[in-house]
Amino acid sequence: MKRSTRKLTKKIIYQILALLLIAFLFLPIYQMLITALRPADLPWKSPASLFPEKITLQNFKSAFDLVPRLPRYLLNSFIYGAGVSIVSLLVAIPAGYAIARFRFRGRKPIMIFVIYANMFAPIMLLVPIYVIMKKFGLVNTYLSVILAGSIFTIPLSTWLVTSYMQTIPKAIEEAALIDGCSEFSVIHRIIIPMISPAIVAVLIYAFITGWSQQFILALTLIKSDELMPITQGLYQFFSRSSVRWNEMMAAILMSTLIPVALFLVVQKYIVRGLVSGSIKE
Amino acid sequence: MKRKAVPYILLIPLVVAFALFLVYPLYKVVETSFYKASFLNPFYRQFVGFENYKWLFTFRLFDPKLSYFLSAFKRSLLWVAGSVGIKVVLGLLGAVLLNSKYLIGKKIYRTLVIVPWAIPWAMAAMMWAWTLNSEFGILNSILMHLHLIKAPVTFLAKPSSAFITTFIVDAWVGLPFMIIMILSGLQSIPENLYEAATIDGAGDLTKFFKITLPMIKPVLLTVTLLSTVWTFNSFDIIWILTRGGPIRATETLPIAIYNISFLMVRFGGIGKASAMTIAQVIFVSVIAIFYIRTLEKGVEA
Numbered sequence: 001m002k003r004s005t006r007k008l009t010k011k012i013i014y015q016i017l018a019l020l021l022i023a024f025l026f027l028p029i030y031q032m033l034i035t036a037l038r039p040a041d042l043p044w045k046s047p048a049s050l051f052p053e054k055i056t057l058q059n060f061k062s063a064f065d066l067v068p069r070l071p072r073y074l075l076n077s078f079i080y081g082a083g084v085s086i087v088s089l090l091v092a093i094p095a096g097y098a099i100a101r102f103r104f105r106g107r108k109p110i111m112i113f114v115i116y117a118n119m120f121a122p123i124m125l126l127v128p129i130y131v132i133m134k135k136f137g138l139v140n141t142y143l144s145v146i147l148a149g150s151i152f153t154i155p156l157s158t159w160l161v162t163s164y165m166q167t168i169p170k171a172i173e174e175a176a177l178i179d180g181c182s183e184f185s186v187i188h189r190i191i192i193p194m195i196s197p198a199i200v201a202v203l204i205y206a207f208i209t210g211w212s213q214q215f216i217l218a219l220t221l222i223k224s225d226e227l228m229p230i231t232q233g234l235y236q237f238f239s240r241s242s243v244r245w246n247e248m249m250a251a252i253l254m255s256t257l258i259p260v261a262l263f264l265v266v267q268k269y270i271v272r273g274l275v276s277g278s279i280k281e
Numbered sequence: 282m283k284r285k286a287v288p289y290i291l292l293i294p295l296v297v298a299f300a301l302f303l304v305y306p307l308y309k310v311v312e313t314s315f316y317k318a319s320f321l322n323p324f325y326r327q328f329v330g331f332e333n334y335k336w337l338f339t340f341r342l343f344d345p346k347l348s349y350f351l352s353a354f355k356r357s358l359l360w361v362a363g364s365v366g367i368k369v370v371l372g373l374l375g376a377v378l379l380n381s382k383y384l385i386g387k388k389i390y391r392t393l394v395i396v397p398w399a400i401p402w403a404m405a406a407m408m409w410a411w412t413l414n415s416e417f418g419i420l421n422s423i424l425m426h427l428h429l430i431k432a433p434v435t436f437l438a439k440p441s442s443a444f445i446t447t448f449i450v451d452a453w454v455g456l457p458f459m460i461i462m463i464l465s466g467l468q469s470i471p472e473n474l475y476e477a478a479t480i481d482g483a484g485d486l487t488k489f490f491k492i493t494l495p496m497i498k499p500v501l502l503t504v505t506l507l508s509t510v511w512t513f514n515s516f517d518i519i520w521i522l523t524r525g526g527p528i529r530a531t532e533t534l535p536i537a538i539y540n541i542s543f544l545m546v547r548f549g550g551i552g553k554a555s556a557m558t559i560a561q562v563i564f565v566s567v568i569a570i571f572y573i574r575t576l577e578k579g580v581e582a
Contacts, residue, residue, distance in 0.1 A: 007383070010383045011385070018384055025394060025397050027412060048421070116573070119569050121514030122516075123514060124514070124558050125307065127309075127551050132301075132305070183284070213517075215402065216520075232403075259399050263399030
């Protein structure tokens with residue numbers, strides 16, 4: 001009897017704490033939702049009402065009037081995301097294969113460098129990257145942000161491929177090698193199909209990062225409105241004196257759905273890759 | 282083809298990418314830190330030796346005690362301490378909670394907890410800016426409904442509250458990563474350890490300090506170090522919420538670097554910004570050494 005009541009109190013306390021945690025994590029998301037759904041002509045109240053008094057979908061339409069280039073920004077973000085994920089894969093698959101499957105001189109330094117590279121942020125290399133891009137005439141092009149952005153996704157991408165590959169037995173590749181397949185046709189015919197879950201994880205991880213986290217790179221490298229990613233595009237409207245919050249939040253909501261949905265699909269692989277990051281043999 | 286050459290060929294793309302966009306830029310930062318150079322006139326630069334490094338410790342702006350660089354660096358350290366502190370404490374609490382057998386609906390909670398992770402930082406910052414709005418934001422409204430405050434708070438208008446608010450927002454952004462990583466550490470603890478402790482009559486707190494904490498120490502250490510670096514590098518959140526203001530209260534080192542390189546061009550910005558960047562690289566590298574050492578011992582150890 002005493003024991004079961006104690007269990008019940010515990011259950012209730014844990015439930016309340018979990019709800020408080022979710023409340024903290026969803027506070028701005030909730031604010032975004034109720035603002036996006038609130039009629040724009042309804043005057044603001046202070047203090048704000050905690051629940052939407054009236055609901056409309058009009059803001060999702062008028063967001064396109066407020067931000068006329070919204071579809072363009074979304075397309076640009078898609079291009080940045082796709083570009084970064086392609087570059088990351090092209091680098092990460094061969095590198096991950098080499099680190100996971102070969103014992104060669106310089107292997108450990110390469111691994112350590114990959115981990116070290118993961119600690120760099122755009123702000124540290126912004127000026128030289130700008131100068132390099134300027135030299136190659138790439139400032140204000142898609143390519144500049146894609147190339148510069150990939151540097152910050154390549155480390156984790158390589159790590160994800162390596163750690164996934166280490167969980168796959170070598171036997172099949174070895175059999176193929178004995179049968180006279182070359183190393184490169186082994187990659188092409190056997191490795192790539194086998195590690196497809198890791199490839200999907202890298203693809204989506206790099207895509208989301210390219211889509212989302214290129215704010216400072218774009219801020220520096222992209223000047224023309226036509227090439228801006230969604231974050232920079234919306235920031236322009238945000239930094240003006242009077243923000244039309246209803247349409248703004250509707251626009252943010254629409255442009256956040258894709259990365260959030262994709263992320264929920266692959267988070268398991270990303271966590272696995274991050275956790276299995278041991279350099280021990 | 283010789284088999285020995287294969288791994289090196291496979292690594293060519295990685296090495297080229299790193300060389301071009303990481304090592305070379307880093308070399309450029311080191312080089313530029315010895316020159317007087319600015320975006321105003323990119324073709325002119327003058328070798329000044331250690332002048333820029335001297336500048337780090339001599340140039341003062343408003344602060345009578347510390348140089349501009351040192352005060353930004355100090356601010357960064359405090360800001361990181363605040364943010365990472367929240368991330369670790371709430372991350373640990375959240376993970377233990379989501380791993381507990383007493384919690385109903387764990388799967389739903391686990392999915393919900395991840396959501397903020399996927400929101401672009403810049404978007405998150407804009408959402409927070411509106412949530413924190415002193416007149417119409419929902420946070421003030423909630424606090425007033427709970428009778429915790431009487432009048433609306435202007436979170437981002439005052440130096441000290443802006444400082445605290447920005448690092449709380451940064452903690453919000455990084456919390457899902459922490460919870461999920463620590464959770465995966467908790468899940469690897471064998472259940473029978475707890476069973477044995479229960480038989481020995483250990484209470485929940487004893488179990489937490491004697492079993493849970495020692496078992497997840499490696500994971501906890503790894504994610505704390507990683508998060509320290511990422512938080513130290515944080516730019517988007519502060520830039521969008523306050524741009525380093527009010528009165529430089531949130532001007533952390535990355536913001537200061539950006540300001541000096543792109544805004545204070547007249548000072549001969551990029552040479553000085555490069556010297557500041559070197560300080561940041563050194564800080565990050567020191568943490569990286571600890572991080573790599575922890576990994577070498579093996580996370581699963």
